Amino acid sequence: MSDQTNRRALLAAGAAGAGSLLLGGCNRIYDSPSLRELLTHSEGLTQRAHRALMGRDTLAREYQAADISRTFRPNGSQDAQSLPPGYLDMMTAGFDAWRLTVHGLVRRPTRFTLADLVAMPARSQITRHDCVEGWSCIGGWTGTPLSQVLRRVGLKPEARFIVFHCADEHPRYFRGRSLYYESIDLIDAFHPQTILAYAMNGAPLPLAHGAPLRLRLERQLGYKMAKYIERIEVVDRLDHLGGGKGGSWEDQGYQWYAGV
Numbered sequence: 001m002s003d004q005t006n007r008r009a010l011l012a013a014g015a016a017g018a019g020s021l022l023l024g025g026c027n028r029i030y031d032s033p034s035l036r037e038l039l040t041h042s043e044g045l046t047q048r049a050h051r052a053l054m055g056r057d058t059l060a061r062e063y064q065a066a067d068i069s070r071t072f073r074p075n076g077s078q079d080a081q082s083l084p085p086g087y088l089d090m091m092t093a094g095f096d097a098w099r100l101t102v103h104g105l106v107r108r109p110t111r112f113t114l115a116d117l118v119a120m121p122a123r124s125q126i127t128r129h130d131c132v133e134g135w136s137c138i139g140g141w142t143g144t145p146l147s148q149v150l151r152r153v154g155l156k157p158e159a160r161f162i163v164f165h166c167a168d169e170h171p172r173y174f175r176g177r178s179l180y181y182e183s184i185d186l187i188d189a190f191h192p193q194t195i196l197a198y199a200m201n202g203a204p205l206p207l208a209h210g211a212p213l214r215l216r217l218e219r220q221l222g223y224k225m226a227k228y229i230e231r232i233e234v235v236d237r238l239d240h241l242g243g244g245k246g247g248s249w250e251d252q253g254y255q256w257y258a259g260v
């Protein structure tokens with residue numbers, strides 16, 4: 001098959017698979033109240049300890065195919081209810097109309113098609129996803145390293161943070177306030193396991209998990225990993241965005257650096 005045919009087949013399979021996910025197949029590995037306490041009261045300590053114990057290039061643990069959770073629990077926005085009208089139609093059409101806009105403190109603002117991203121060198125990784133609510137799932141992800149996209153657009157010297165703007169409003173918490181957004185610093189942005197994933201477990205990313213593109217950031221908690229990414233903005237500060245804390249959950253009181 002040509003690359004183009006491959007991509008078509010991949011995207012068509014994804015559209016067909018949307019909505020067929022079941023809950024379950026994940027493990028509860030820690031007590032969420034204590035984790036939440038930790039996240040709420042010791043950000044500086046957590047971040048410093050995490051960075052001291054794990055150098056900036058340390059990889060999160062990677063697993064084997066046999067370890068992949070039978071079903072991977074979707075969380076937060078996961079269906080058309082949270083997405084703009086027309087999103088499902090765009091998915092059915094293979095996301096041909098979708099674009100990833102990269103702008104802000106960059107030398108060459110660029111709009112990428114999904115095919116542009118798929119054509120770039122890819123990275124695959126099987127990793128454990130930890131949600132602040134206290135569950136974990138292991139999944140396999142394939143995508144474009146964020147570093148490659150950032151090198152394509154060229155960061156200006158003032159660049160300090162990478163912001164991910166998403167298509168959805170969180171059904172319970174954020175409706176009518178702002179679209180889901182998240183941010184990371186340049187250390188995490190250039191980490192080798194930080195990828196813009198378009199495939200999960202060998203199939204196109206399902207709608208529930210953020211189709212067509214979601215962030216995988218393997219050393220932080222799930223809420224940092226923006227799904228339904230439409231726009232990446234490079235900034236020098238975060239206080240002028242949303243509620244000013246760098247992300248939708250941070251604006252609700254969660255910590256900006258959510259190391260695991």
Ligand SMILES: Nc1nc2c(c(=O)[nH]1)N[C@H]1C(S)=C(S)[C@@H](COP(=O)(O)O)O[C@H]1N2
Pocket residue numbers: 072073074075076077078130131132166167168170180208209210222223224225226227228
């Ligand atoms: N755009 C967007 N990204 C999001 C969320 C969301 O509601 N909207 N939820 C976050 C949370 S809390 C978690 S745990 C993960 C869930 O990813 P999953 O649905 O693939 O399990 O996505 C994160 N990214």
Ligand SMILES: [Mo]
Pocket residue numbers: 075130131132133222223
């Ligand atoms: Mo989460």
